[in-house]
Amino acid sequence: MDSADVPPVLIIDDEPHLRITTGQTLELAGYAPQAHESAESALAALPEDFPGVVISDIRMPGMDGMALLAEIRQRDPDLPVILITGHGDISTAVEAMRQGAWDFLEKPFAGERLVEMVRRGIDKRRLSLENRRLKAELEAQQGAPGPRLVGRTPAMQQLAAMVQRISRVEADVLLFGETGTGKDLVARALHARSTRGEGPFVAINCGAVPESIIESELFGHEKGAFTGALERRIGKFEYANGGTVFLDEIESMPLALQVKLLRVLQERCIERLGANEPVALDIRVIAATKVDLKAAAEAGDFREDLYYRLNVVTLPIPPLRERREDIPLLFQHFALVAGNRSDLEAPPLDAAGISTLLAHDWPGNVRELRNLAERYVLLGAAYDYRLEALLEGATPDNGGLPLPQQVELFEKSLISQALISQRGSVPGACEQLGLPRKTLYDKLKKYGLRAEEYRH
CATH class of the missing domain: 1.10.8.60 (Helicase, Ruva Protein; domain 3)
Known part of the structure; x- marks a missing residue:
């Protein structure tokens, strides 16, 4: 059996026969006991993120079990510590639990109870370390390239490979998938893994912006361009310069606005409402839809020329x-x-x-x-x-x-x-x-x- 597969258990007791019998019981149960005669030697051998549990007698010369518990709690408060108390010493056991002991055993104790207690402690430790690992991974991802695409199925492995490949090129991308499949996540992953990852990521839900103001939201406007335009406003496209624009639910974009979007995609420039001078853009456009845009174009609900302009690279996202x-x-x-x-x-x-x-x-x-x-x-x-x-x-x-x-x-x-x-x-x-x-x-x-x- 690979020693890496066997959960370790640290045993601390100044009495040799108790170390031996406890170790034999745990070894027969499939654990890897590591015996120490003193708390000091056990602490010196205790590694960071120890994947097992600690069992210690309370009454020992030098550092006793309570002092050991305090030291371990300071190093790693999630490490389960089981303390062994003398017969009738209930007040000490209660105090140990109050100070954070995982559990306690009263001498003499049955081997079955010891094994069950260790099993539960190992399960808790495994979960704590997994939570710790994930938290560290999530924190590391704040500076890492993009969100994780979780999945081991061939469909997800293929999607992850395509995201990695497409993120390196400057082509606009069309994401196709049902509601809730993670189109926003894929768009953010494409942005973060690209050379534009340090630039802005501007997400626009075309179905959530009122039609009366969507043109101003996307392209901006000059002061006095319309009633209520009291000052110049920079639109979403211009704000995204150097980064990525994500157009979600693009099938909801009004047909009249689709003409202007087509021009943006072809010429990479915009004109603010009320202005005559074009503004050059350095952006990548990622669009997402939950409908078949080709069928929508054939039905007259979506511009066919815009569909073909967006359809340079299409990434289908599989439903769950x-x-x-x-x-x-x-x-x-x-x-x-x-x-x-x-x-x-x-x-x-x-x-x-x-x-x-x-x-x-x-x-x-x-x-x-x-x-x-x-x-x-x-x-x-x-x-x-x-x-x-x-x-x-x-x-x-x-x-x-x-x-x-x-x-x-x-x-x-x-x-x-x-x-x-x-x-x-x-x-x-x-x-x-x-x-x-x-x-x-x-x-x-x-x-x-x-x-x-x-x-x-």
Whole structure:
């Protein structure tokens, strides 16, 4: 067994026979005990982000268990510490819990109780470190190139590769996808990964701006250009100079304004309302639509010449129901983000939760999933973390998949979630899933999963 896969447990006790018996009990249970006779030597050997738990006797010469607890809490308040107390020493145990101990054991204690306590502590530690890792990753992304496109399905891998490739060129882009699929996220990723990443990103929802003022919003106006124009105003296009303009719901743009947009795309200049001098633009335009613009052009609802001008590079964004294998991963990602934002820990998904997520049709796509994950973190305890209650009676729909395919999808998602929760540990995933090692390896091969990819 790879030692990296075995959760470590730090044991501190000045009595050799207790160190030995505790260590043997934990080793038989599948853990890696590390025994120390003093708190000082244990602290010297305790690494940052220690992935296990600490077990310590309270009464020891030199630094005792309470002083050790205080020092560990100062270094890492999320590290579970289990203290061992003497018989009848309840007041000390209460004080230890008050000062932040994970739990306590009263001598003599049963090996089964020790193992169960360590198991729960390891689970808590794993979740804390995962939250910490994600928080650090999110903070690092503030200066990194663009938002993450989360997903392991071929459709998302292809989309991520296309975003990386297209971001390097100056071509305008048309994003096509249903409501809630993440068109805004893809547009921001394209901008951030491009040479314009340091410039402004100006998003305009063409369907939300009143038709009476949209021309002024986009192109700006001079003082006195119309009643109420009391001063010069810079429009969105001009404000975006050196950066990117994102035109969301471009199918909602009035036909008369589409003519002027076509000129902007061709000549890269605008004229403010009431002005005669053109203003040169250095911008990239990313447009997004949820309708078939070619069909809209044929029906007379969208200018055909503008459609062909926008259609230089088109990126289709798949709906969530077409990449169901990504649903548990995305849900966990959104839950961890919500947990970090609200300082709450997101409970891990169980089999029933995964089944509920995979059975839903997700008409609102990724946006609906993100909202559900946030409700799960903020309100889940009120419903005992039952996702079906939080979905509020939404009708299950398996997307017309045959039963064998549904079963395979569910099984693959369970294995993937187990590997995520065990950080790529095959023995840990075997224990969580109740599978023999060979059976799990066979299923990993069948579904094209690689345990090492889950260790980072």
